Amino acid sequence: MDEYIDIVTKANIPTGKTELKSVVHQKGYYHNTAHLWLFTKEKEILLSQRSAKKAICPLLWDVSVAGHIDAGETPKQAAIREGFEEIGITLKEDDLELIGVFNCFQSYENGIIDNEFHNTFIAELKVPLSELTLQEEEVEALKLVSFKEFEALLENIGENDHFVASNKNYYELILQKIIGRIN
Numbered sequence: 283m284d285e286y287i288d289i290v291t292k293a294n295i296p297t298g299k300t301e302l303k304s305v306v307h308q309k310g311y312y313h314n315t316a317h318l319w320l321f322t323k324e325k326e327i328l329l330s331q332r333s334a335k336k337a338i339c340p341l342l343w344d345v346s347v348a349g350h351i352d353a354g355e356t357p358k359q360a361a362i363r364e365g366f367e368e369i370g371i372t373l374k375e376d377d378l379e380l381i382g383v384f385n386c387f388q389s390y391e392n393g394i395i396d397n398e399f400h401n402t403f404i405a406e407l408k409v410p411l412s413e414l415t416l417q418e419e420e421v422e423a424l425k426l427v428s429f430k431e432f433e434a435l436l437e438n439i440g441e442n443d444h445f446v447a448s449n450k451n452y453y454e455l456i457l458q459k460i461i462g463r464i465n
Contacts, residue, residue, distance in 0.1 A: 284302050284303055284304050285302070285303055285350065285352050285353075286300045286301065286302060286303075286352065286353040287300060287301065287302075287303055287306055287313050287314075287350050287351060287352060287353055288300050288313065288314065288351070288353050288354070289301055289306065289311045289312065289313060290312045290313060290314060290399070291312060292312055292397075294312065294314070294383065294399045300353040303350055307394045307395060307396060308393070308394075308395070309395070310389075310395030310397050311397065312397045312398075312399070313350065313351075313397065313398060313399070314350075314351045314357065314360075314383075314398070314399045314401055315348060315349060315350050315351060315360075315398045315399070315400050315401065316347075316348065316349060316350075316351055316357050316358075316360035316361040316364055316400075316401050316403070317345050317347070317348045317361075317400045317401065317402040317403065318345070318346055318347040318348070318361045318364065318365055318378070318402075318403050318404075318405060319345060319346050319402070319403070319404045319405075319456050319460065320346040320347070320371075320404075320405055320406070320407040321404060321405075321406060321407060321460045321463070321464065322406065322407050322426065323406065323464065325428060325429050325464060326426040326427060326428055326429075327346070327426065327427055327429070327432050327456075327457075327460060328346040328407055328411075328424060328425075328426055329343045329344065329345075329346065329424070329425055329426075329427055329444070330343070330344060330345065330346055330347065330368070330369070330421050330422075330423075330424055331343050331344075331421065331422040331423040331424070331425075332344060332420070332421070332422065333418060333419055333420050333421060333422050334422060335418075335419055336420070337390075337392055337394060338390055338392075338394060338396070339446065341422060341443065342443060342444070342445070342446070343425075343435075343443060343444040343445070344444070344445055344446065346369070346407075347361070347364050347365045347368050347369060347371075348364065348400075349363075349364035349367070349368070349420075351401070357380070357401035357403075358375045358378055358380075358403070359375075360401075361373075361378055361401070361403050362374070362375065362378070367417055367420070368416070368417045368420045368421050369414045369415065369416060369417070369421060369424065370413075370414050370415035370416075371407075371409065371414060373405060377405045377406070378403040378404075378405050379403060379404050379405065379463065380401065380402070380403055381402050381403065381404055381455075381456070381459045382402050382455070383399050383400065383401050383402065384399070384400045384402060384452055385398075385399060385400075386398045386399075386400055386449065386452075388446075388448065400452075402456070404456075404459060404460055404463060411424055411425075411426065429457065429460075429461060432453075432457055433457065436450060436453055436454060436457075439453070
């Protein structure tokens with residue numbers, strides 16, 4: 283879907299302009315996304331496998347839920363909407379804890395220029411995986427991994443179809459924040 287998204291400066295200051303997502307990625311305009319990392323009280327983190335149909339990193343295991351923030355939408359609204367669209371989870375704004383906004387500026391061989399600010403939230407997953415429904419254009423599969431498994435995946439990042447290798451520090455911070463939230 284080619285929705286309109288707000289354009290920001292390299293310092294993440296709103297410009298007041300919007301553009302179609304396809305144009306934003308073609309021209310490399312700076313923009314915001316929402317990332318939602320879900321965890322359980324059993325010390326597990328939900329990973330989503332990106333759909334085989336995705337233009338960027340198909341079949342990669344990564345963040346629980348992620349997506350672009352539509353024009354005029356807040357980061358929390360986007361995280362809630364994307365959670366419902368991608369995996370069928372219903373959350374409220376009070377369920378989300380913002381842990382930071384992270385720069386992710388990357389270009390891909392297919393011509394996509396992705397200059398994003400990841401507005402990153404964590405929230406507790408309170409429903410079993412069997413109750414989640416996958417949006418097949420976005421998500422191939424879901425799995426829960428223990429904190430120890432998450433750490434082991436990071437040790438071999440770039441070799442195991444898990445996580446974007448250049449973002450290792452980001453994933454390490456996510457794990458620290460979730461551990462801190464549970465303890």
